[in-house]
Amino acid sequence: MRKRRLGGWLASFFALVVLGFAAPVMAQFPGMEPITIVVPYPPGGLGDYFVRLVAPKLAESLGTTVLVDNRAGANGAIGTAAVARAKPDGHTIVFVPASTVTTNQWLMKDLGYDPLKDLTPIVLALAVPNVLVVNPGVPAQTLPELLDLARSKPGSLNYASVGMGSSTHLQAEMLKRGANIDIVHVTYKGAGPALQDLLAGQVQMMFDNMPSVLPLIQSGKLRALAVTSAKPSPALPDVPPVGKFVPGFEQMPWFAFLGPAGLPANIVATLNEHLIRAMRSPDVVQALAARGGEIAASTPAELGDLIKTDSDKMGRLIKEAGITPQ
Numbered sequence: 001m002r003k004r005r006l007g008g009w010l011a012s013f014f015a016l017v018v019l020g021f022a023a024p025v026m027a028q029f030p031g032m033e034p035i036t037i038v039v040p041y042p043p044g045g046l047g048d049y050f051v052r053l054v055a056p057k058l059a060e061s062l063g064t065t066v067l068v069d070n071r072a073g074a075n076g077a078i079g080t081a082a083v084a085r086a087k088p089d090g091h092t093i094v095f096v097p098a099s100t101v102t103t104n105q106w107l108m109k110d111l112g113y114d115p116l117k118d119l120t121p122i123v124l125a126l127a128v129p130n131v132l133v134v135n136p137g138v139p140a141q142t143l144p145e146l147l148d149l150a151r152s153k154p155g156s157l158n159y160a161s162v163g164m165g166s167s168t169h170l171q172a173e174m175l176k177r178g179a180n181i182d183i184v185h186v187t188y189k190g191a192g193p194a195l196q197d198l199l200a201g202q203v204q205m206m207f208d209n210m211p212s213v214l215p216l217i218q219s220g221k222l223r224a225l226a227v228t229s230a231k232p233s234p235a236l237p238d239v240p241p242v243g244k245f246v247p248g249f250e251q252m253p254w255f256a257f258l259g260p261a262g263l264p265a266n267i268v269a270t271l272n273e274h275l276i277r278a279m280r281s282p283d284v285v286q287a288l289a290a291r292g293g294e295i296a297a298s299t300p301a302e303l304g305d306l307i308k309t310d311s312d313k314m315g316r317l318i319k320e321a322g323i324t325p326q
Contacts, residue, residue, distance in 0.1 A: 033089075033091050034064065034065035034066065034067050034091070035058070035059075035062070035064060035065070035066045035067070035090070035091050035092075035093070036066075036067045036068075036069050036091065036092050036093075037051050037054075037055060037066065037067070037068050037069070037093055037094070037095055037257075038069050038070075038071055038079045038080075038082060038083050038092065038093070038094040038095070039051050039068060039069065039070050039071070039079065039094075039095055040070075040071055040072065040073075040076035040077070040078060040079025040080050040094060040096060040100065041070065041072050041076060041079075041162065041189070041190040041191065042070055042072045042189055042190035042191075042192050042193065043070055043190075043192060044190060044191055044192020044193075044195070045162065045190050045191030045192055045209070045212055046128070046191065046209040046211050046212045046255070046293075047095055047096070047097060047255060048068075048070060048192075049211065049212070050095070050125065050126065050211075050255065050288070050293075051068050051095050052068055053283075053284045053287055053288075054125075054275070054278045054279055054284060055067075055068050057277075057278035057279075057281045057284060058274055058275060058278040060278075061274040061277050061278055062270075062274050072189045072190050073189060074104075074108065074163065075099060075100065075103075075104055075107075075108075075162065075163025075164055075165050075166050076096055076097065076099070076100035076104070076163065076166075077100065077104050077108060077111055077112060077113070078112075079094060080094050080096055080100050080101070080104075080112075080113060080119070080258075081111070081112030081113045083119070083258070083259065083260060084112070084113035084118040084119055084260055084261065085113075085260070086259075086260045087260070088120070088259065088260040088261065088262040088263045088264070089263075089267070090259065090263060090264075090267040090268075090270070090271055092259070092260065093122065093257055093258065093259045093271065094119075094257070094258055094259070095125070095255060095256070095257050096255065096256060096258060097166065097167065097253060097254070097255050098167065098253055098254045098255070098256070098307075098310055099163075099165050099166045099167055099170070099253075099314075100115075101115035101119065101256075101258070101307050101311070102115070102307060102310040102311040102313075102314045103165040103166070103170065103311075103314045103318070104165055105311070106165070106314060106315045106318045106319075106323075106325065107164055107165040107318065107323065107325055107326065108164075108165075108325060108326065109325045109326065115307060115311065116307065116308065116311070117261060118260070118261045119258045119259065119260065119261060120258060120259045120260060120261055120262070120263040120268060120300070121256065121258055121300045121301075121303035121304040121307060122256070122257040122258055122259055122263075122268055122271050122272055122275065122300055122303070123256065123257050123271070123272045123275050123276060123297060123298055123299075123300065123303060124254060124255075124256045124296050124297065124298035124302065124303045124306065125254075125255045125256055125257060125275070125279060125295070125296065125297075126254065126255050126279075126288065126293055126294060126295055126296050127252050127253070127254040127255075127294065127296045128209050128210050128211060128252075128253060128254075128255075128292065128293045128294070129210050129227045129228050129229035129233055129252060129253075129292075130167055130168070130171055130207040130208060130209055130210065130227070130228040130251065130253055131207070131208060131209075131210050131213055131214075131217070131224050131226070131227050131228075131236065131239070132171075132175070132205065132206075132207050132224070132225045132226045132227075132228075132242060133198070133205065133206055133207075133208065133213050133216070133217065133222040133223060133224050133225070134146065134204055134205045134222070134223050134225060135198055135199070135201045135203075135204055135205075135222065135223075136220065136221070136222070136223050137201050137204075138157075138204050138205065138223070140225070141223070142225060143225045143226045143240070143242065143245050144245055146205070146225055147179050147181055147245070150179075150181035150182065150183055151180075151181055154181075154182035155182050155183075155184055157183045157184065157204045157205060158183070158184045158185075158186050158202075158203040158204055158205075159172045159183050159184070159185060159186065159203060159204070159205045159206055159207075160186050160187075160188055160194040160195075160197060160198055160203040160205075160206040161185060161186070161187050161188065161194065161206070161207075162187075162188055162189070162190050162191050162194055162208075163187055163188070163189070163190075164187060164326065165318075167207065167251065167253040168191075168194070168206060168207045168208055169185065169187070170251075170314070170317065170318075170321075171207040171228055171251055172185065172205075172206075172207055173185075173321055173323075174246075174249060174251070174317075175207075175242065175246060175249065177321065178246040178247070178248065178249055179245075179246050183205070186202075186203050191208055191209070191212055194206060194208070195208065195212070195213070195216070198222065199216070199221055199222070207228065209253065209293075210227070210233060210235060210236070210291065210292035210293060211288060211291035211292055211293040212291075214235060214236070214291045214292050215291065217236070224236055224239045225239070226239060226240055226241060226242040226244075226245070227239055227240070227241055227242070228241070228242055228249070228250065228251045228252065228253075229241060229250065229252055230243065230250050233292050234292070235291070235292030236292065254296065254306070256303055256307075257271070257275055258303075259271070268300050269300075272299070272300055276297045279295045279297065280295060280297070
């Protein structure tokens with residue numbers, strides 16, 4: 001009996017020792033410190049909208065506080081560089097459009113981070129087509145009419161973008177080259193300011209993410225002429241692809257969550273799991289679907305491969321377009 005009691009006591013002792021060693025590892029994430037999701041653009045764009053949908057779901061799933069921090073500037077480079085320099089403990093992550101990690105390095109001499117070396121892929125979040133929209137005052141009801149207008153008055157149409165190298169910039173440049181038109185680039189710090197000027201008629205046209213502009217299209221405040229996907233979107237079934245009129249034109253922007261380099265594998269796995277759970281919450285899915293967007297989850301490795309592949313692709317495109325780093 002005594003031996004049995006001693007054995008039970010020893011088993012309990014060793015269990016406590018194991019828990020004592022395991023506790024600090026378990027407590028390092030999420031811990032007491034809030035998680036901050038950096039959105040490297042001003043409020044008002046798709047990235048900001050999506051993160052503010054996901055943040056409370058992530059907080060609920062992890063049982064911790066989740067904050068959203070808008071740090072705009074340099075096509076997302078300022079906020080992304082800040083995250084690259086952050087402590088790799090999972091408490092500071094960034095939500096970026098593809099251009100921030102696939103294009104900026106080809107356009108900026110002093111980027112402040114290396115997308116492949118200074119950031120840890122966590123999860124691909126969503127992929128959405130962009131929509132070519134115009135101010136209703138533009139006398140063009142279709143994309144062919146817009147192209148004819150641009151050819152008849154070279155340099156008279158301005159297009160807005162959220163920054164040099166963004167999908168909103170490069171897709172307009174692809175249209176410019178593919179359709180042989182002369183349109184003028186006007187860059188903004190984010191989709192919010194760009195859309196304000198588009199609605200006011202200060203600029204005439206813009207490629208922007210469908211979830212951002214769909215309500216404005218549906219209300220008649222903007223006119224949709226084409227989508228950048230290979231096929232029409234179910235949300236805008238009557239709006240044709242750009243590729244129908246400009247052969248070879250197809251682009252599908254994506255967004256993802258990343259952290260600083262050196263993020264431990266267990267923290268990456270935890271964030272991946274809980275972000276996917278948050279993104280797949282029924283109300284998040286429904287809110288995005290109402291705006292023409294879809295959740296696109298991935299493993300960290302799959303996202304890393306996508307960043308590398310698209311970075312190489314964008315590097316070739318920018319070189320062919322003759323765009324030089326600034």
